[in-house]
Amino acid sequence: xxxxxxxxxxxxxxxxxxxxxxxxxxxxxxxxxxxxxxxxxxxxxxxxxxxxxxxxxxxxxxxxxxxxxxxxxxxxxxxxxxxxxxxxxxxxxxxxxxxxxxxxxxxxxxxxxxxxxxxxxxxxxxxxxxxxxxxxxxxxxxxxxxxxxxxxxxxxxxxxxxxxxxxxxxxxxxxxxxxxxxxxxxxxxxxxxxxxxxxxxxxxxxxxxxxxxxxxxxxxxxxxxxxxxxxxxxxxxxxxxxxxxxxxxxxxxxxxxxxxxxxxxxxxxxxxxxxxxxxxxxxxxxxxxxxxxxxxxxxxxxxxxxxxxxxxxxxxxxxxxxxxxxxxxxxxxxxxxxxxxxxxxxxxxxxxxxxxxxxxxxxxxxxxxxxxxxxxxxxxxxxxxxxxxxxxxxxxxxxxxxxx
Amino acid sequence: xxxxxxxxxxxxxxxxxxxxxxxxxxxxxxxxxxxxxxxxxxxxxxxxxxxxxxxxxxxxxxxxxxxxxxxxxxxxxxxxxxxxxxxxxxxxxxxxxxxxxxxxxxxxxxxxxxxxxxxxxxxxxxxxxxxxxxxxxxxxxxxxxxxxxxxxxxxxxxxxxxxxxxxxxxxxxxxxxxxxxxxxxxxxxxxxxxxxxxxxxxxxxxxxxxxxxxxxxxxxxxxxxxxxxxxxxxxxxxxxxxxxxxxxxxxxxxxxxxxxxxxxxxxxxxxxxxxxxxxxxxxxxxxxxxxxxxxxxxxxxxxxxxxxxxxxxxxxxxxxxxxxxxxxxxxxxxxxxxxxxxxxxxxxxxxxxxxxxxxxxxxxxxxxxxxxxxxxxxxxxxxxxxxxxxxxxxxxxxxxxxxx
DNA sequence: TCCTTTTGTTCGTCCAGTAGACTATTTAAG
DNA sequence: CTTAAATAGTCTACTGGACGAACAAAAGGA
Numbered sequence: 001x002x003x004x005x006x007x008x009x010x011x012x013x014x015x016x017x018x019x020x021x022x023x024x025x026x027x028x029x030x031x032x033x034x035x036x037x038x039x040x041x042x043x044x045x046x047x048x049x050x051x052x053x054x055x056x057x058x059x060x061x062x063x064x065x066x067x068x069x070x071x072x073x074x075x076x077x078x079x080x081x082x083x084x085x086x087x088x089x090x091x092x093x094x095x096x097x098x099x100x101x102x103x104x105x106x107x108x109x110x111x112x113x114x115x116x117x118x119x120x121x122x123x124x125x126x127x128x129x130x131x132x133x134x135x136x137x138x139x140x141x142x143x144x145x146x147x148x149x150x151x152x153x154x155x156x157x158x159x160x161x162x163x164x165x166x167x168x169x170x171x172x173x174x175x176x177x178x179x180x181x182x183x184x185x186x187x188x189x190x191x192x193x194x195x196x197x198x199x200x201x202x203x204x205x206x207x208x209x210x211x212x213x214x215x216x217x218x219x220x221x222x223x224x225x226x227x228x229x230x231x232x233x234x235x236x237x238x239x240x241x242x243x244x245x246x247x248x249x250x251x252x253x254x255x256x257x258x259x260x261x262x263x264x265x266x267x268x269x270x271x272x273x274x275x276x277x278x279x280x281x282x283x284x285x286x287x288x289x290x291x292x293x294x295x296x297x298x299x300x301x302x303x304x305x306x307x308x309x310x311x312x313x314x315x316x317x318x319x320x321x322x323x324x325x326x327x328x329x330x331x332x333x334x335x336x337x338x339x340x341x342x343x344x345x346x347x348x349x350x351x352x353x354x355x356x357x358x359x360x361x362x363x364x365x366x367x368x369x370x371x372x373x374x375x376x377x378x379x380x381x382x383x384x385x386x387x388x389x390x391x392x393x394x395x396x397x398x399x400x401x402x403x404x
Numbered sequence: 405x406x407x408x409x410x411x412x413x414x415x416x417x418x419x420x421x422x423x424x425x426x427x428x429x430x431x432x433x434x435x436x437x438x439x440x441x442x443x444x445x446x447x448x449x450x451x452x453x454x455x456x457x458x459x460x461x462x463x464x465x466x467x468x469x470x471x472x473x474x475x476x477x478x479x480x481x482x483x484x485x486x487x488x489x490x491x492x493x494x495x496x497x498x499x500x501x502x503x504x505x506x507x508x509x510x511x512x513x514x515x516x517x518x519x520x521x522x523x524x525x526x527x528x529x530x531x532x533x534x535x536x537x538x539x540x541x542x543x544x545x546x547x548x549x550x551x552x553x554x555x556x557x558x559x560x561x562x563x564x565x566x567x568x569x570x571x572x573x574x575x576x577x578x579x580x581x582x583x584x585x586x587x588x589x590x591x592x593x594x595x596x597x598x599x600x601x602x603x604x605x606x607x608x609x610x611x612x613x614x615x616x617x618x619x620x621x622x623x624x625x626x627x628x629x630x631x632x633x634x635x636x637x638x639x640x641x642x643x644x645x646x647x648x649x650x651x652x653x654x655x656x657x658x659x660x661x662x663x664x665x666x667x668x669x670x671x672x673x674x675x676x677x678x679x680x681x682x683x684x685x686x687x688x689x690x691x692x693x694x695x696x697x698x699x700x701x702x703x704x705x706x707x708x709x710x711x712x713x714x715x716x717x718x719x720x721x722x723x724x725x726x727x728x729x730x731x732x733x734x735x736x737x738x739x740x741x742x743x744x745x746x747x748x749x750x751x752x753x754x755x756x757x758x759x760x761x762x763x764x765x766x767x768x769x770x771x772x773x774x775x776x777x778x779x780x781x782x783x784x785x786x787x788x789x790x791x792x793x794x795x796x797x798x799x800x801x802x803x804x805x806x807x808x
Numbered sequence: 809t810c811c812t813t814t815t816g817t818t819c820g821t822c823c824a825g826t827a828g829a830c831t832a833t834t835t836a837a838g
Numbered sequence: 839c840t841t842a843a844a845t846a847g848t849c850t851a852c853t854g855g856a857c858g859a860a861c862a863a864a865a866g867g868a
Binding site: 217230239240241242243244245246247249251266325328329336363365369 | 621634668669729765773
């Protein structure tokens with residue numbers, strides 16, 4: 001219940017600033033009159049509030065728009081693309097990707113650093129992130145943009161205090177934000193706040209923000225590179241769970257008896273059937289494909305398309321196992337849609353059908369109403385989503401930014 | 405996302421009224437000074453707000469309390485037990501129970517109407533509810549209390565528009581609120597708002613409110629009389645799902661192949677193994693036990709305790725099936741606690757162990773951290789929880805009540 | 809008795825949103 | 839071209855409601 005929260009009286013002004021900022025952000029260029037009508041505030045109040053937001057660099061005036069009918073044409077407002085920017089990083093086992101976005105969420109620059117193997121010592125990832133960060137910070141500097149924050153997405157679980165435990169990276173209780181923070185000082189970015197998030201959750205947010213699922217009340221996004229994890233969105237808010245483990249479905253048992261042993265100590269886990277390494281091995285694909293790029297462009301989907309027996313069987317088994325595991329989740333959450341992301345998105349449409357069929361097998365009542373589909377977002381979407389958490393934070397609480 | 409909600413500016417006064425009312429409700433008799441300190445409002449503001457709440461009959465002054473140390477002793481405030489009351493009804497297949505509670509949630513009167521079989525025509529349930537309502541309304545009248553609302557809990561699904569679909573009662577798209585509303589006019593209770601809720605969700609709220617689980621961030625309560633359903637609470641808020649079906653686990657398939665046919669058309673559903681009728685039959689108990697009273701005081705738990713083979717086997721199978729189904733739910737939600745309510749609570753502690761063991765079998769990662777236990781609440785708790793939704797509604801939004 | 813401490817009220821202040829008049833800028837009609 | 843209607847945005851006075859400080863009330867302790 002956590003009701004002992006800082007029960008403080010509402011700050012009306014803060015709230016109304018955020019209300020106006022959110023409306024302007026969502027609806028693109030809009031007039032003050034429209035904002036007033038939508039928000040329920042008066043025109044004068046909107047004038048006041050938008051004044052503060054323009055002053056603070058979050059909104060900008062776009063000149064007068066065309067008049068559709070009679071009446072004075074509106075001066076349009078929109079998010080200020082030249083205002084504060086954000087950096088998103090995506091740490092995977094074999095590379096670090098990053099992007100710089102403006103307030104609207106548009107990518108201004110990208111960078112990627114491939115590495116053989118970043119697993120083990122967290123310092124490896126920090127070192128790999130350094131050139132990425134340097135480039136993006138420089139790009140921001142060259143366009144005179146302040147970087148309002150850096151957000152990192154990685155496979156694993158992030159505790160409430162921000163420490164990371166990741167089987168995929170071999171980390172345990174790593175305070176990545178602190179490590180990156182000290183590194184940032186060297187790069188001339190000291191003081192920029194760093195946040196860390198589980199990539200499964202960022203992938204789910206990405207589907208809602210960039211994947212056309214903004215209307216889904218309950219969205220589940222299964223993704224992962226090594227192990228599988230699900231991000232769950234309820235009305236656009238990430239479900240965390242009591243210990244931050246909500247959606248950790250990688251170690252649900254999908255083999256009734258026996259099954260391959262898993263890193264986690266048990267056997268027959270979902271990861272041992274539908275995890276990337278396991279799937280490639282079962283399909284007889286020897287090439288060490290680790291990122292989604294490799295899976296999506298690699299041989300597996302092609303083999304499945306061509307009907308190669310071993311590949312089809314392994315992929316269908318993976319889909320069936322995943323669908324069965326998702327059955328319990330679906331009956332608990334009653335989702336609108338289940339999106340298959342990460343390397344799963346590269347497995348082709350038949351995979352989604354297999355997942356959907358197994359889901360229907362396990363809980364027939366839900367199957368007809370739940371959409372199961374592949375993600376259409378690119379492989380580095382987690383970095384973009386991470387950056388978007390920062391810019392959305394600015395829009396959702398402009399007062400903090402305006403206070404500088 | 406449902407963001408197109410009535411985005412209206414905050415009503416600061418409304419919010420602060422609710423803040424003060426909630427604090428007073430939770431902490432029992434308190435002084436104005438304490439409220440000011442806790443809420444972050446000033447003493448003068450609290451004086452103003454509590455004045456309105458006392459005026460409106462929601463709070464009452466309790467006289468000056470003892471002074472612990474030096475200083476003027478406080479005049480204590482608490483929820484006004486003589487203020488508005490609420491009626492909760494619990495409709496089951498063979499009876500209608502009801503209670504009248506005051507603002508504090510204390511039961512002032514109870515009533516129950518047993519009937520042979522209320523399934524089929526909704527009018528049967530309405531007629532059975534009539535004497536219950538008459539008695540409770542009379543009790544309220546005799547103590548000069550206004551009934552602020554009536555809430556009904558029943559097994560089944562309640563759509564967003566309030567219509568009920570219940571396999572257990574044989575209803576489909578029934579607008580019970582309207583039916584009861586017209587009946588209420590006859591009983592001199594016209595105008596009292598009626599709401600209808602799924603009893604699984606009310607049972608979950610009951611565990612949070614009366615069952616000692618007020619601190620659980622994620623609470624799952626499995627309950628049911630005929631079919632099983634789970635109520636899910638996230639930070640005290642009921643999870644609804646995209647179609648209002650969140651937690652409907654009764655028709656998750658728990659038999660890989662075959663399994664008994666279910667009412668729903670499929671086969672091998674959880675209800676066919678762990679539902680009450682199925683369980684009693686499998687255990688060889690012929691007596692037609694329908695309500696939890698019958699199961700809890702009936703022969704089954706005794707037989708299990710004594711180790712009668714057929715009863716033990718059937719109950720263990722039911723527990724194993726339920727635990728397996730809850731595995732997927734647990735990995736999705738990462739709950740603090742799973743409470744077994746309804747007739748399951750009468751199956752004894754070994755049942756909970758079986759459920760927990762099967763849960764651990766299915767997802768080992770979660771098992772150690774999730775408590776699985778039986779409900780300690782009485783059989784008619786749904787009625788009390790229903791009434792409490794009404795009184796909590798008053799405390800959570802006192803402004804609406806004060807506006808009369 | 810008087811001082812200290814804490815409660816609760818009163819009164820004046822001030823912030824921020826409201827109401828509505830007023831100006832600005834367009835289209836459409838005469 | 840002139841004028842009316844429509845719409846956008848600003849300005850000023852007003853008001854609701856929270857705040858702050860001073861003060862009265864009611865204790866305990868020296």
